[in-house]
Amino acid sequence: MSQHLEWLRGCGTALVTPFNAAGDVHEARLRALVERQISAGVRLLVPCGTTGEAATLMAPEHERVIALTVESARGRAKVLAGVGSNATAATIERARAARAAGADALLVVAPYYNKPTQAGLQAHFRAVADAMRDVPVVLYNVPGRTASNIAATTVLTLARETDNIVAVKEASGDLAQ
Numbered sequence: 001m002s003q004h005l006e007w008l009r010g011c012g013t014a015l016v017t018p019f020n021a022a023g024d025v026h027e028a029r030l031r032a033l034v035e036r037q038i039s040a041g042v043r044l045l046v047p048c049g050t051t052g053e054a055a056t057l058m059a060p061e062h063e064r065v066i067a068l069t070v071e072s073a074r075g076r077a078k079v080l081a082g083v084g085s086n087a088t089a090a091t092i093e094r095a096r097a098a099r100a101a102g103a104d105a106l107l108v109v110a111p112y113y114n115k116p117t118q119a120g121l122q123a124h125f126r127a128v129a130d131a132m133r134d135v136p137v138v139l140y141n142v143p144g145r146t147a148s149n150i151a152a153t154t155v156l157t158l159a160r161e162t163d164n165i166v167a168v169k170e171a172s173g174d175l176a177q
Contacts, residue, residue, distance in 0.1 A: 012043065016033070066079070142172070
């Protein structure tokens with residue numbers, strides 16, 4: 001999938017999820033946010049990541065935020081959809097919905113709360129990659145939020161064993177890693 005890496009060049013933005021006073025996703029503001037990012041030269045939009053409060057969204061909201069981002073981008077920017085969960089089956093379900101909505105790639109965070117072992121992380125990420133073979137997968141290592149660190153050896157193993165795990169969003173703060 002090396003041909004899919006060009007979209008990783010340039011500026012990307014982790015999008016907030018705007019809410020209205022009733023606590024619902026504010027669709028008009030999300031569309032405006034996407035438009036503002038693209039007009040500023042952003043080439044990669046990341047909905048439903050940590051910044052987008054993905055862990056607090058209900059499944060229909062999660063799907064709608066990604067769909068609105070894809071619709072609003074209209075091919076002018078790539079969409080790296082946050083699909084992670086602390087459950088592998090839920091992550092795959094979110095990944096399928098994101099792909100059906102037109103997301104270009106998937107951002108998969110380490111399962112949070114469960115504190116999986118490195119073998120558990122490998123099994124989780126491999127299952128997602130195997131279920132989504134037609135789409136690039138970016139691992140998201142943010143141990144301050146997930147309570148588990150994806151070791152460099154785990155990333156290397158996954159990179160060797162899968163064709164579609166193409167990158168890591170590294171947010172551990174450990175420059176040596």
